[in-house]
Amino acid sequence: MNFQFSLDSIFPEDLMIIGRDLTPKVVDGSLNSSTPSEYYYKHFCRLDPSSKMALGEVLDRMGAASARAQGLSQVITTMEKLRTSENHIVYIITRKHPDRSVDGADICVGFLKVGRKRLFILDSSGGQNEVMPVSVLDFYVHESLQRHGYGRQLFDAMLQTERVEPVHLAIDRPSDKLTSFLAKHYGLRQPCPQMNNFVVYPGFFSDREEDE
Numbered sequence: 198m199n200f201q202f203s204l205d206s207i208f209p210e211d212l213m214i215i216g217r218d219l220t221p222k223v224v225d226g227s228l229n230s231s232t233p234s235e236y237y238y239k240h241f242c243r244l245d246p247s248s249k250m251a252l253g254e255v256l257d258r259m260g261a262a263s264a265r266a267q268g269l270s271q272v273i274t275t276m277e278k279l280r281t282s283e284n285h286i287v288y289i290i291t292r293k294h295p296d297r298s299v300d301g302a303d304i305c306v307g308f309l310k311v312g313r314k315r316l317f318i319l320d321s322s323g324g325q326n327e328v329m330p331v332s333v334l335d336f337y338v339h340e341s342l343q344r345h346g347y348g349r350q351l352f353d354a355m356l357q358t359e360r361v362e363p364v365h366l367a368i369d370r371p372s373d374k375l376t377s378f379l380a381k382h383y384g385l386r387q388p389c390p391q392m393n394n395f396v397v398y399p400g401f402f403s404d405r406e407e408d409e
């Protein structure tokens with residue numbers, strides 16, 4: 198997706214994360230990891246007001262495109278929803294045009310939003326378990342760039358940063374494309390749908406370390 202402005206000043210690296218402070222940060226071990234990641238992880242790219250408006254446009258338009266792609270009547274991801282969330286994190290991939298004099302040529306490729314949700318999940322004996330797993334809430338790669346590996350890059354960065362195994366995730370209403378994606382890349386099959394529209398996979402309760 199293209200924008201009228203350069204994405205470079207908001208997203209100096211190709212893969213970044215944004216939380217409720219609306220301050221893009223470099224993902225540890227990100228795509229351009231030739232620079233010491235520790236430094237970049239702590240280096241906040243503080244945005245001036247016009248850059249913050251531009252960030253809002255990126256998040257709002259990408260969120261709307263994701264909702265359209267999933268056939269949802271409600272948009273799940275906007276800057277305002279991120280700002281007022283408890284713990285949501287958006288992983289976002291951009292691609293900058295090599296010629297910096299070309300306006301509007303940078304591309305936002307896609308994003309993945311995750312957060313911890315308090316959920317009741319059924320175990321194999323039918324018991325309700327209150328857990329707070331890392332949950333996949335919204336995931337979108339622009340139509341022109343799907344099946345190019347960008348979804349995998351976003352997902353791997355999330356798994357590494359959140360220190361979570363794919364089998365321990367809860368997924369909010371996965372689409373057919375996401376179900377296929379999870380089977381292909383992470384071997385997740387035979388989803389177990391829950392009353393709350395979330396889906397978990399066999400092994401969800403095995404070797405959990407965190408929260409719960």
Ligand code: ACO
Pocket residue numbers: 263266267333334335336337338339342343344345346347348349350368369370371372373374375377378379381
């Ligand atoms: N049809 C079926 N499977 C697909 C499709 C498609 N059009 N596109 C991607 N996939 C799955 C397949 O398993 C594919 O492997 P294959 O090409 O060998 O069949 C695999 O994803 C490709 O992996 P990546 O290239 O890393 O994934 P991609 O960059 O396409 O991102 C994503 C995957 C985010 C699901 C993307 O297809 C997309 O944006 N889809 C539309 C929006 C959507 O459905 N989002 C998930 C909503 S549910 C939620 O967010 C909780």
